[in-house]
Amino acid sequence: MSNLSSKLFAVAKQYIPGGVNSPVRAFKNVDGEPFFVRRAKGCRITDIDGKTYIDYIGSWGPNILGHAPVEITNTIHQVAKDGISFGIPNPYEVDMARMICEWVPSVEKVRMTSSGTEATMSAIRLARGFTGRDYIVKFDGCYHGHSDSLLVAAGSGALTHGEPDSAGVPRAFAEKTIVLSYNDPDSLEKVFQEMGDRIAAIIVESYPANAGLVFPKPGYLALLSSITKKYGALLIFDEVMTGFRLGRAGVQGLEHITPDLSCFGKVIGGGLPVGAFGGRADVMDRIAPMGPVYQAGTLSGNPLAMAAGLAQLRELSSGSPNGFERLDQIGRYFETGLSGLMNQKGIPHRINRVGSMFCLYFTDREIVNVDDVMKQDMSLFKKFFWGCLDRGVYIAPSPYETGFLSLAHSEADIDETLTVFEEALAAI
Numbered sequence: 474m475s476n477l478s479s480k481l482f483a484v485a486k487q488y489i490p491g492g493v494n495s496p497v498r499a500f501k502n503v504d505g506e507p508f509f510v511r512r513a514k515g516c517r518i519t520d521i522d523g524k525t526y527i528d529y530i531g532s533w534g535p536n537i538l539g540h541a542p543v544e545i546t547n548t549i550h551q552v553a554k555d556g557i558s559f560g561i562p563n564p565y566e567v568d569m570a571r572m573i574c575e576w577v578p579s580v581e582k583v584r585m586t587s588s589g590t591e592a593t594m595s596a597i598r599l600a601r602g603f604t605g606r607d608y609i610v611k612f613d614g615c616y617h618g619h620s621d622s623l624l625v626a627a628g629s630g631a632l633t634h635g636e637p638d639s640a641g642v643p644r645a646f647a648e649k650t651i652v653l654s655y656n657d658p659d660s661l662e663k664v665f666q667e668m669g670d671r672i673a674a675i676i677v678e679s680y681p682a683n684a685g686l687v688f689p690k691p692g693y694l695a696l697l698s699s700i701t702k703k704y705g706a707l708l709i710f711d712e713v714m715t716g717f718r719l720g721r722a723g724v725q726g727l728e729h730i731t732p733d734l735s736c737f738g739k740v741i742g743g744g745l746p747v748g749a750f751g752g753r754a755d756v757m758d759r760i761a762p763m764g765p766v767y768q769a770g771t772l773s774g775n776p777l778a779m780a781a782g783l784a785q786l787r788e789l790s791s792g793s794p795n796g797f798e799r800l801d802q803i804g805r806y807f808e809t810g811l812s813g814l815m816n817q818k819g820i821p822h823r824i825n826r827v828g829s830m831f832c833l834y835f836t837d838r839e840i841v842n843v844d845d846v847m848k849q850d851m852s853l854f855k856k857f858f859w860g861c862l863d864r865g866v867y868i869a870p871s872p873y874e875t876g877f878l879s880l881a882h883s884e885a886d887i888d889e890t891l892t893v894f895e896e897a898l899a900a901i
């Protein structure tokens with residue numbers, strides 16, 4: 474790796490566990506070391522050694538307009554002059570809540586948090602408090618942040634009581650989380666038949682996008698909706714990644730599903746730390762101070778974060794084509810080019826894409842759940858990753874991550890990227 478980055482990483486490791494503040498940044502899945510960023514603008518990132526990359530991560534989702542868009546940087550400058558945090562209500566919170574409720578029909582009331590993890594954690598507590606039940610259902614391969622109830626892996630037993638997926642998660646917590654295989658209606662029906670009256674909620678990534686990018690089989694999301702209704706449980710859509718990226722109403726808008734609660738993050742913060750959860754008013758009104766379910770946050774609804782998020786959402790929904798339509802155009806252009814290239818090279822592959830989200834798999838098997846994602850050619854992926862990085866294209870340093878396009882990616886940027894892909898593949 475480059476000089477200054479490598480030196481700084483050695484220092485970072487002295488003072489920060491693993492040298493990073495979030496594990497995927499350590500590049501362990503590609504057997505390497507990260508670069509350090511000096512600055513980023515549009516679709517390009519420049520490292521501290523002065524090398525520039527076309528970026529397909531966008532800070533893992535938030536930077537949907539590209540890096541440092543003037544709409545957001547100007548807003549932050551402007552708003553910061555009047556104060557950075559108050560701990561008292563500010564008007565931006567109301568504008569943000571109203572915009573979310575107007576754009577996402579299932580959301581009647583919404584509470585802001587400072588991360589997606591807090592949003593899902595709070596939605597789970599609320600579902601338990603509302604239903605008076607303890608069990609929740611999640612799916613293998615879906616990531617919902619790192620709270621105890623959700624860092625749970627499939628258990629080995631006949632029934633699917635979860636096991637801790639991290640040291641430090643008490644077994645007693647994990648046992649209250651049932652982990653099922655995604656896209657498998659039979660296991661779902663079986664669990665609800667056996668213990669449906671003790672299940673508070675199903676939580677699901679609206680399109681699972683943290684272990685590859687996986688799409689629901691036809692009717693699967695509708696089944697989640699009907700089965701929760703039938704048994705008096707709540708359906709929680711985790712749209713932290715997909716919300717405001719795939720359209721004004723996220724996946725629920727595309728798939729015509731009405732979840733009871735939804736979680737958001739990433740794009741709604743414009744790159745500042747934000748999350749949100751919202752849904753049915755009768756459920757949301759169970760939160761303190763209205764109800765008995767406690768939830769709070771010193772920086773929740775922070776004026777800078779709200780204003781930055783609002784600026785981003787307004788920019789996305791304006792113009793003709795609007796931002797979402799343009800992102801789909803550019804996504805299609807990227808997919809067509811990439812699949813053409815892979816076919817031409819005769820490399821077994823699959824590309825899952827929706828709008829500006831994509832995942833390239835080095836396998837030609839159908840991707841139904843996380844097991845399929847795991848079965849691709851990992852060594853090929855690693856070589857491809859480093860081949861791209863060397864040539865100035867930064868894709869996710871892990872075969873389990875979804876890639877992101879932004880409004881700052883032009884057709885010319887994509888053509889340049891495809892040339893790099895071609896050279897990287899040829900060098901393998």
Ligand SMILES: *Cc1c(COP(=O)(O)O)cnc(C)c1O
Pocket residue numbers: 587588589590591593616617618619678683711712713714738739747748
């Ligand atoms: C990123 C993500 C989270 C966690 O959000 P943080 O802001 O990292 O805490 C939760 N759910 C999904 C689907 C995510 O993609």
